[in-house]
Amino acid sequence: MKTDSAFLELQDNAPRVRVWFDGQPLDLPAGANLAAALLAAGVRVFRHTPVSGAPRAPFCMMGACFECLVETGGGVRQACMLEVEEGMKISRPHEAEAGDATL
Numbered sequence: 001m002k003t004d005s006a007f008l009e010l011q012d013n014a015p016r017v018r019v020w021f022d023g024q025p026l027d028l029p030a031g032a033n034l035a036a037a038l039l040a041a042g043v044r045v046f047r048h049t050p051v052s053g054a055p056r057a058p059f060c061m062m063g064a065c066f067e068c069l070v071e072t073g074g075g076v077r078q079a080c081m082l083e084v085e086e087g088m089k090i091s092r093p094h095e096a097e098a099g100d101a102t103l
């Protein structure tokens, strides 16, 4: 899935691996920063706040703001602190609590 994004990959010819984001297949550069790769692939909402359902996305890209939280590997993790690995299953945390605020 490649969509319009304000973010570009620096190495467009990097080897790709298949991951799933909310059940949708994405072919991302192996070993890339997960948050950056998802942004470049067009993912704009990483999670919704559990209280208001407001959409959130990476902000600091250095592990400080926690806006990039995703569910993967059996827990909620900061996407900006992870590397893209083959077969990753990634989902938005708190989706059940966010009601119909999905964007």
Ligand code: FES
Residues within 6 Å of the ligand: 035, 057, 058, 059, 060, 061, 062, 063, 064, 065, 066, 067, 068, 069, 078, 079, 080, 081
């Ligand atoms: S973008 Fe701030 S912690 Fe990941």
